[in-house]
Amino acid sequence: xxRARHHLLFALIAAAFALCASPAFAQGRTGERAAIxxxxxxxxxxxxxxxxxxxxxxxPGRCELVELRAVVExxxxxxxxxxxxxxxxxxSSYETRVSRIEATVLxxxxxPQNFRANIARMAQFRLQDxxxxxxxxxxxxxxxxxxxxxxxPMMQEEPRPAPRPLxxxxxxxxxxxxSEPAAEPLPTPEPPVEEGRPLWQDALPWIALLATLLIxxxxxxxxxxxxxxxxxxxxxxxxxxxxxxxxAPDARPRAMPDVDLLRDELKHSRPVLNRMLRAWIxxxxxxxAVLVRLVGSGILSDVRRDASLRAPMETIAExxxxxxxxxxxDEAHAIAEKARARLTAQQVLDDGSxxxxxxxxxxxxxxxxxxxxxxxxxxxxxxxxxRLSPVVRSRYLEGLESEERRDLLLETSDADALSRxxxxxxxxxQRAMAEEFIDAGREAQGQASMMLEMIGAxxxxxQEDILRDILAKKPxxxxxxxxxxxxxxxxxxxxxxxxxxTLHRIPVETLAxxxxxxxxxxxxxxxxxAPVSTRQALATxxxxxxxxxxxxxxxxxxxxxxxxxxxxxxxxxxxxxxNANALRRGAHARQAPPTEPEVL
Numbered sequence: 001x002x003r004a005r006h007h008l009l010f011a012l013i014a015a016a017f018a019l020c021a022s023p024a025f026a027q028g029r030t031g032e033r034a035a036i037x038x039x040x041x042x043x044x045x046x047x048x049x050x051x052x053x054x055x056x057x058x059x060p061g062r063c064e065l066v067e068l069r070a071v072v073e074x075x076x077x078x079x080x081x082x083x084x085x086x087x088x089x090x091x092s093s094y095e096t097r098v099s100r101i102e103a104t105v106l107x108x109x110x111x112p113q114n115f116r117a118n119i120a121r122m123a124q125f126r127l128q129d130x131x132x133x134x135x136x137x138x139x140x141x142x143x144x145x146x147x148x149x150x151x152x153p154m155m156q157e158e159p160r161p162a163p164r165p166l167x168x169x170x171x172x173x174x175x176x177x178x179s180e181p182a183a184e185p186l187p188t189p190e191p192p193v194e195e196g197r198p199l200w201q202d203a204l205p206w207i208a209l210l211a212t213l214l215i216x217x218x219x220x221x222x223x224x225x226x227x228x229x230x231x232x233x234x235x236x237x238x239x240x241x242x243x244x245x246x247x248a249p250d251a252r253p254r255a256m257p258d259v260d261l262l263r264d265e266l267k268h269s270r271p272v273l274n275r276m277l278r279a280w281i282x283x284x285x286x287x288x289a290v291l292v293r294l295v296g297s298g299i300l301s302d303v304r305r306d307a308s309l310r311a312p313m314e315t316i317a318e319x320x321x322x323x324x325x326x327x328x329x330d331e332a333h334a335i336a337e338k339a340r341a342r343l344t345a346q347q348v349l350d351d352g353s354x355x356x357x358x359x360x361x362x363x364x365x366x367x368x369x370x371x372x373x374x375x376x377x378x379x380x381x382x383x384x385x386x387r388l389s390p391v392v393r394s395r396y397l398e399g400l401e402s403e404e405r406r407d408l409l410l411e412t413s414d415a416d417a418l419s420r421x422x423x424x425x426x427x428x429x430q431r432a433m434a435e436e437f438i439d440a441g442r443e444a445q446g447q448a449s450m451m452l453e454m455i456g457a458x459x460x461x462x463q464e465d466i467l468r469d470i471l472a473k474k475p476x477x478x479x480x481x482x483x484x485x486x487x488x489x490x491x492x493x494x495x496x497x498x499x500x501x502t503l504h505r506i507p508v509e510t511l512a513x514x515x516x517x518x519x520x521x522x523x524x525x526x527x528x529x530a531p532v533s534t535r536q537a538l539a540t541x542x543x544x545x546x547x548x549x550x551x552x553x554x555x556x557x558x559x560x561x562x563x564x565x566x567x568x569x570x571x572x573x574x575x576x577x578x579n580a581n582a583l584r585r586g587a588h589a590r591q592a593p594p595t596e597p598e599v600l
Contacts, residue, residue: 062108289319310569383410517553
């Protein structure tokens with residue numbers, strides 16, 4: 001039984017070997033190998049063409065495809081297979097698919113890093129339609145330098161056309177052999193002359209060289225002429241500058257106007273200049289600040305003494321400080337023309353009542369003018385009043401009492417006119433007195449500056465006593481001091497509107513410090529004139545028992561005095577007038593003790 005099984009096993013093995021060795025099986029294995037090799041060859045050809053085209057465009061001469069291999073999967077039979085024996089397999093085919101492509105690329109190591117890092121991805125993108133898996137192995141090597149560019153393909157030249165054959169000579173007619181002359185030998189046709197290159201093509205290099213030499217010669221001649229012109233211009237005397245109207249508009253940048261000439265034109269007539277400045281200040285102080293920035297602040301020497309113009313002067317000063325850059329030429333010419341136009345307009349309106357001999361009156365204050373008028377006779381006083389500017393004359397008359405003003409007008413109407421010589425003598429005498437006033441005013445200004453610092457640290461009662469003594473001994477110094485400070489008691493004589501504006505601008509805490517240290521009647525007066533919102537806050541602040549030092553009170557009083565003085569000057573009020581009224585009223589109660597201590 002066991003032996004029978006062994007024989008059966010050997011028979012099966014022999015049958016299998018026979019089947020494998022049969023022609024049909026051999027033919028099947030041959031078909032599979034042919035399908036695999038065909039697919040591999042086709043895939044490698046396509047992949048090699050794609051990669052070589054990519055490398056030749058991106059890095060010609062610096063990258064080469066070293067190795068490329070396509071891996072094909074096992075073939076799969078497609079269609080119906082007829083079993084049987086013999087040398088044919090009917091109705092069968094194989095389907096093969098490329099599973100992977102492996103490529104080795106040799107790259108120059110000096111290529112950019114980004115290019116070397118992305119070459120594998122670019123190759124995978126180009127070969128993704130051939131196989132699903134692409135493996136590119138870049139190998140880097142230092143290529144020799146320099147790298148020659150790839151040679152372009154040689155283009156085949158078209159063959160030259162053959163030369164045309166010469167026309168045949170005409171055939172002579174047949175004649176009698178007796179009269180027929182001997183035939184001449186036919187001329188040997190000359191070989192065609194080959195057409196050579198035109199002459200101008202051979203002369204191209206020489207033409208380019210000649211053109212270069214001509215251009216260089218022209219440039220050298222132009223440079224020499226320019227140098228000669230510059231040398232002649234330096235040797236010639238400097239011509240006078242042409243007027244702006246004669247210059248070309250775009251020849252060169254516009255120059256600045258002549259500031260000295262403009263300043264002389266403005267100061268030609270002092271009264272006309274002051275009237276022009278007053279009108280300009282009323283119209284546009286900021287525009288006048290541009291003129292001051294151009295010609296200087298000397299043109300404001302007269303009008304700046306007018307206390308009613310203190311606020312516009314501060315505006316002009318702020319605008320001048322804001323213009324920290326030099327003026328442009330166009331802006332300077334524009335403001336100069338405006339100044340000339342306004343000056344001409346004032347000259348048209350000038351009636352000639354103010355002579356050049358009386359121009360010194362423009363720089364005096366009301367106090368000095370009043371002193372000059374007191375030193376004159378009735379006839380001279382009337383004449384001097386007619387020589388004052390309308391603004392100064394009206395301000396002087398407004399400062400007089402009604403009876404004094406009436407008497408002055410009556411004296412003026414009854415006074416006789418002065419002769420020319422008498423007017424000149426009066427002008428010389430008044431000018432000498434005015435110069436003394438100016439010198440004394442400068443001295444008084446220096447003394448007043450020192451006194452203001454010392455008086456600011458005293459109590460109100462001491463301030464009033466010292467100012468009364470100074471007013472009696474040195475009126476000029478007292479006038480300067482009274483015009484540059486505001487006494488506490490002067491607040492009771494100030495109009496309600498500027499006082500309310502002052503109280504509104506000062507912080508409530510500062511007002512409370514000042515009102516705790518000042519006299520009770522002054523504090524009550526300020527509280528009654530304060531705005532409603534400020535009054536309620538002040539009442540609440542004063543109800544609190546908050547201690548304060550003398551230094552805090554002096555600082556609060558200084559803030560109140562400066563703010564009130566600025567408000568009065570802005571509204572056109574005379575600060576010295578209210579201080580003088582406070583001193584006169586306080587003189588009656590000089591010996592009376594204060595109702596409350598001035599400083600807590």
